[in-house]
Amino acid sequence: MSSAVVLPFPVALTLPGSGAAAMVAYWRQAGLSYIRYSQICAQVVRAAMKPQYKAEAERAAMATVKTVKPKKE
């Protein structure tokens, strides 16, 4: 099967059958997921926009969804 083993804090990962080692991204090492990383990048871009476009972008990016964890009875 796959020879790529995901360790809790990986430093180098190998693709199945390739043998070449690849460096893991710095943000992955710090514990961020790609989704969180792209959210932070997008926030930075929005903060750097000119005021007339900034308001539009902020409005379009609002997240309103809330999580509900089911109670264990």
Next chain:
Amino acid sequence: MATLKDITRRLKSIKNIQKITKSMKMVSAAKYARAERELKPARVYGTGALALYEKAEIKAPEDKKKHLLIGVSSDRGLCGAIHTSIAKTLKNEITNLSNAGKEVMVVGVGDKIRGLLQRTHGNYLLLTFKEVGRRPPSFGDASVIASELLNSGYEFDEGSVIYNRFRSVISYKTDEKPIFSLETVAGSESLSIYDDIDADVLRNYQEFTLANILYYSLKESTTSEQSARMTAMDNASKNASEMIDKLTLTFNRTRQAVITKELIEIISGAAAL
């Protein structure tokens, strides 16, 4: 035989209901127009994300045990069969997968899904999300859902997103799109034809694809919901008008009957003197 007062009361309340359903129809028509406009660019995200799975023909091996079902709907009712069709598909899938010996967990996007599934299949519910449907969905919403899913700790091997795909103003269809785990994609043979893929890139891509697929299904779902609500409220207004017409006729007949009765009483009373 109802009295005039009863009929008047009924007529007034049905007229109010007709006004309400008509205004709801206008509101959802406006929301539908906006949702359809935003759906066009959103479709690109979904088809792009799924293109890798289709082109590389990634299929999950049959012996995988852990399944995840994501049902995408909303919080608000009065939209026809939107919520019940998703819940029905979810219940069928749960039964099929459980009978095949697989472990299933369900994520519900929207309060209605939680309400429909909690009583009978409550132990399958992993997470639910609320405040869906009030405002149009954004990529931020899809990111939140995807992040919560990844942080929930449920290591699924294979999954599917069940949503209502928008076909036209009057029709939508409950559709299912697959999601695969990292191991399934990494272990697929056809992936070796692609250049410059390592496990880190694949993992990033998987997470991003999850958010993309959720965004696409949310957009399609809201458009279907608004069009269904428009149709439902339109039918309700039409039914209300029919009832108003029928009631007005009975009201006039009753009114004439009352007048005739009073006349008879007067005449027979006068004749007795």
